[in-house]
Amino acid sequence: xxxxxxxxxxxxxxxxxxxxxxxxxxxxxxxxxxxxxxxxxxxxxxxxxxxxxxxxxxxxxxxxxxxxxxxxxxxxxxxxxxxxxxxxxxxxxxxxxxxxxxxxxxxxxxxxxxxxxxxxxxxxxxxxxxxxxxxxxxxxxxxxxxxxxxxxxxxxxxxxxxxxxxxxxxxxxxxxxxxxxxxxxxxxxxxxxxxxxxxxxxxxxxxxxxxxxxxxxxxxxxxxxxxxxxxxxxxxxxxxxxxxxxxxxxxxxxxxxxxxxxxxxxxxxxxxxxxxxxxxxxxxxxxxxxxxxxxxx
Amino acid sequence: xxxxxxxxxxxxxxxxxxxxxxxxxxxxxxxxxxxxxxxxxxxxxxxxxxxxxxxxxxxxxxxxxxxxxxxxxxxxxxxxxxxxxxxxxxxxxxxxxxxxxxxxxxxxxxxxx
Numbered sequence: 001x002x003x004x005x006x007x008x009x010x011x012x013x014x015x016x017x018x019x020x021x022x023x024x025x026x027x028x029x030x031x032x033x034x035x036x037x038x039x040x041x042x043x044x045x046x047x048x049x050x051x052x053x054x055x056x057x058x059x060x061x062x063x064x065x066x067x068x069x070x071x072x073x074x075x076x077x078x079x080x081x082x083x084x085x086x087x088x089x090x091x092x093x094x095x096x097x098x099x100x101x102x103x104x105x106x107x108x109x110x111x112x113x114x115x116x117x118x119x120x121x122x123x124x125x126x127x128x129x130x131x132x133x134x135x136x137x138x139x140x141x142x143x144x145x146x147x148x149x150x151x152x153x154x155x156x157x158x159x160x161x162x163x164x165x166x167x168x169x170x171x172x173x174x175x176x177x178x179x180x181x182x183x184x185x186x187x188x189x190x191x192x193x194x195x196x197x198x199x200x201x202x203x204x205x206x207x208x209x210x211x212x213x214x215x216x217x218x219x220x221x222x223x224x225x226x227x228x229x230x231x232x233x234x235x236x237x238x239x240x241x242x243x244x245x246x247x248x249x250x251x252x253x254x255x256x257x258x259x260x261x262x263x264x265x266x267x268x269x270x271x272x273x274x275x276x277x278x279x280x281x282x283x284x285x286x287x288x289x290x291x292x293x294x295x296x297x
Numbered sequence: 298x299x300x301x302x303x304x305x306x307x308x309x310x311x312x313x314x315x316x317x318x319x320x321x322x323x324x325x326x327x328x329x330x331x332x333x334x335x336x337x338x339x340x341x342x343x344x345x346x347x348x349x350x351x352x353x354x355x356x357x358x359x360x361x362x363x364x365x366x367x368x369x370x371x372x373x374x375x376x377x378x379x380x381x382x383x384x385x386x387x388x389x390x391x392x393x394x395x396x397x398x399x400x401x402x403x404x405x406x407x408x409x410x
Contacts, residue, residue: 073324075408078314082307082328082402164299196299198335199402224382225335228396257383261394 086200089168093175093203097186103130103286104186106202108226109210110219111192114236114269116144118210119187121269123151125279126185130286133178136189137166144189153187154178165197166190184286194223205289209262212237214244217251220258227258234278238268300340301348303402307341308348310404315353320409323354327408331364331401332382338363366399 081087097104107115116136123132132151136144137158145157156174158166171188180186188204190197209230211219214237220227227233233255241248255264263281267274307328315323326345330336338361345359366379370386370393377387384393 072410073408074318074320074410075406076314076318077406078310078404079406080310080404082303082310082404084310085306163302195335199299199303221383225333225400228333228382229400256392257385259394260384260392 083199083201086168089172090201090203093168093172094205096175097203097205098289100180101290102180102184102186103206103282103289104188104202104204105206105208106188106190106197106204107208107210108190108194108197108230109192109212110194110215113192113210113212113215115189115192115210116147117269118234118236118267119189120148120151121272121275122278122282123148123153123187125272125275126282127152129283130185131183132185132187133180133183134187134189135166135171135174135178137170137191139164139191148189154183160191164191164193164195165200166202167200168202171202184290185282194219194226198226198229206231206285208232208234209259210234210236211251211255213241213246213251217247217254220254224258227255227262230259230262232281233259233262233264235264235266236269238266238273239270300336301344303336304341304344304348307402307404308345308352308354311407312353314404315407315409318407318409320353320407322410323352323357323407324410325358325360325408326354327360327362327405329362329364329401329403329405331399332366333396333399334402336402362405364398364401367397368393369395369397371395 094104107119109115119134123134126132132153134145134148134153134155135158136148136155137160138144139160139162142157142159145155148155156177158170158174160166160170166188175186178186188202190202207230209227209232211233213235220233235251235255240246252264255262265274265278265281267278269275307326311323311326328341330338330341341361342359349355349357366382366384367376368379368384368386369376370389370391372391373386373388375386375388376397379385382399384396385391386393
């Protein structure tokens with residue numbers, strides 16, 4: 001069994017994120033072909049060692065001297081989230097949103113599952129109780145922004161170029177182009193993609209993942225990281241369920257398997273099915289956020 | 298392209314840390330990648346080779362530790378690992394919503410010179 005923290009081979013007794021144990025061990029160097037070290041160094045480390053040594057020296061020969069204080073190879077412990085910069089900016093966004101009592105939703109799905117239409121109809125249904133603004137991300141074009149403007153809400157389009165997801169920094173810049181004081185709901189329509197956007201926190205309150213009945217009931221099983229991160233799963237295009245042989249029981253079971261805690265809504269933007277329940281849910285969530293806002297007390 | 302941007306973040310964090318430690322060269326970059334992170338280790342390797350060129354980490358080894366998904370079953374008070382990424386408790390077969398590990402994307406350590 002590998003140690004959780006450093007893969008050193010000791011049984012892992014520490015939960016993730018708790019500081020590492022220290023251990024002394026002799027370790028063997030595994031030298032790749034082309035390395036000519038020709039030395040033997042049983043040295044004693046007192047730092048966590050997360051690897052087998054595989055030196056890559058491009059054929060250079062050098063002497064290792066492992067006397068104390070003179071170690072050419074040092075291991076430094078970093079333990080920092082790779083996306084910490086995004087996480088930090090997302091927290092800044094979140095604080096900014098909270099201070100304004102804004103409910104912020106991050107909509108995610110594959111391309112074509114009906115995000116734009118669902119959002120447009122949601123905004124119409126929610127008005128005038130919830131006044132929404134929208135930030136929409138796409139690789140190119142502002143077609144979605146134009147469709148969303150039909151709802152009457154202000155819309156800012158982010159064109160990401162080649163980037164397959166939105167990042168907190170892009171949202172931070174885009175929101176400056178919205179009059180946030182006039183709204184209490186901010187909807188972020190992410191780039192259509194069921195993989196990458198899962199990793200990027202934008203500072204949202206709720207992550208809304210859409211699944212259309214035309215996509216196949218097993219999608220939650222194929223893309224577990226995205227569904228696992230969902231607070232809400234919305235099944236869209238229910239009006240087409242019969243025509244495409246949608247198996248409701250299987251779809252719901254698969255969603256629950258991937259996202260046991262998520263709220264599930266079955267909807268159709270065309271027939272307005274499920275939009276009332278969705279509206280009630282969002283009103284409650286917005287009230288709860290407002291209560292958290294110290295300025296509203 | 299997702300892994301490219303993740304790797305870019307990881308490399309720039311690694312190079313910052315290496316410079317702060319006075320490194321002249323980075324030999325190994327150790328990452329911890331969770332099963333539910335949505336990141337493919339092979340794609341990270343590919344991106345790394347391209348991005349590391351001309352930096353202190355050129356030619357360095359990328360060591361990726363896979364972190365399995367682990368969940369907590371509140372009924373059985375049991376932490377369990379799930380290899381298929383779904384949260385069914387092995388004892389009571391109920392689904393757990395509490396993920397305890399598996400979303401990591403972390404720069405664990407560096408071996409420098």
